[in-house]
Amino acid sequence: MSPQGAPRGPDDLTDEELDQYIRTRLTLIGIDLSVLPEEDPDAPADRVRIHRSLRNFLRNTVPRLSAYELDPQSYPPVLYPSALPPVTEIDDAD
């Protein structure tokens, strides 16, 4: 809850909160961004740009994807639109 008692949404999260979440997640899986320069437009990547990109992704993509509703009785998850031999041979006259 926010200090005023209203529920908080993704837009209410501050950059600092998201940055802390990003650092925590990366630490959990062993990824170190400290090897990048803090801010250097001439470098291929820097920490400022990576964090900005990830904050945008977390604010814009994750909540919308999570909120999208699909009928639980339809559409089991599918990884490959192809097949495994034991379950899938199609009759093919050729």
Add this chain to the structure above:
Amino acid sequence: MPTDGPQDTRVDRRAFLARMGALGAAAALGVPLPASAAPARSRPRPIDPAFWTTGLPTGTPVSPADLTVHEAGALLRSGELDPVELVDACLQRIEAWDARYLAFNHVNTDEARRRAAELGRVEPEGLLHGIPLAIKDNFYTRGMPTTANSWIFSDFVPDFDATAVARLQDAGGVVLGKTQMGPLATTRALTPDGQVTTVNAWTPDFPSVSPGGSSSGSATAVAARMALSSIGTQTGGSITVPAMAQGLTGLKPTMGRVSLRGVIPLTYSRDHVGPLARDAADAAILLQAMAGPDAADPRTQGLPGVPDYLAAARAGETLRWPTRLGVLPGWTDAEGVRGEQRRAFLSEMEAAGAELVEIDPSERWEELSSGLFNAVRLPERSEPFLEHLRNDVRLFGVTLNSWMQGLFLSGDELLKGQRARYALLSLTLEEIFEGCDVVVQNGHVPFDMIGLPLITFPVGFRESEEGRRPEGILLGAPPFGEERLLSVAAAWQARTGHHRQQPLPPASGTGALERGRLDAEQVAERTE
């Protein structure tokens, strides 16, 4: 079901969907990838001798490198052309021009000549006997550098060939070299730190014009007549976009039609191998050589047999099969020359025998096709590279953003994306392919997401400040609709000549060129 139509009419679409569901359940439990060491070989299909007699060149090529694969095949079979002569013609072009185009990462000069000489001593048998081919640099090539334009693979020399490459060589193909690409197959060809490399063959003095990505070098090598044909990979437009940008015929087959073994992965469930060719017949030859099951790639197994793509692409000025051509709302309303070309294409195809059908997918279809669900591919790119991300994130250069984003979707969001993909496929089969056999497309994303085949081919040109540039269209088909797509492209190409036009060599020579650089955010905007 009938057995005399193209393969898409023999695939039970309900069974296809049911199969996807069953596989999804299996995949969720973890399907192991076989670790077979030897690439599978394709079963050779008997070649109809008549195919080659229709392939004789109609004009007077300046160099054998200007020939199409089927034209060169006819001359090689008649003894009027020798494989060494053909390979040397390509090598001479590369030597003369590639300092400007930068289409190649590695030129296989000595081995290509040796292989051509060897093939010159035997009777032509394979579909690609003596044909020089350019291979995108994310395909494993035995004893040859395979870098994917990434610092991660800068010293990588595989000890086996990707199945697709092995099959091309089994069919007599000669590997001319490895082509430039977007780093790890993400964007237009760049060095890992963002320096632009490959230029569009139609505008070689203007690096700001994209050659299309990420199979940029494969497209430029073929368009600039430095190789007769090439292969690339597509996860998000990487065959069809560069083919369209450079006046080529690019075919992304159905998911699983060509093995991905020995391809550096970008997204396991969306990576596809396909040809970037000069016309439909050449695309058919390459697909014929590569397609089929591979014990080392479960994505290729349990699918319908490989049909006769060569026959499909031999169509004359009328369509080989009765074909309903689906047109999306507003597709013909594009402004300027693009709209004129689209209307001319439909008119010409109607004259070729197509029935034009209006197709209007629901808002739900549009929603499921959007960039939101496109993002679900990202964890698949991050997972196989975790070791490298842990070692040093700097190895990813300007492409790091998307690898990092993939680490921030949770398991339930990944599953939601997979379910959405199944829903999109179901809607596509119901709302689009109940009403038509092929459909025009405004972009590659929807069919990339669900593994359906796409083809692009040129329909004209437009003038720009940088010079004359090709315009193409994109068509999609239901599962295993490659024959149908090839037959439509072949009929169009039999009635028109856009695909036979070729760019002029670099006007300003091959001297130094300021190519510019893309930064991480520009790469992110253009990433696959």
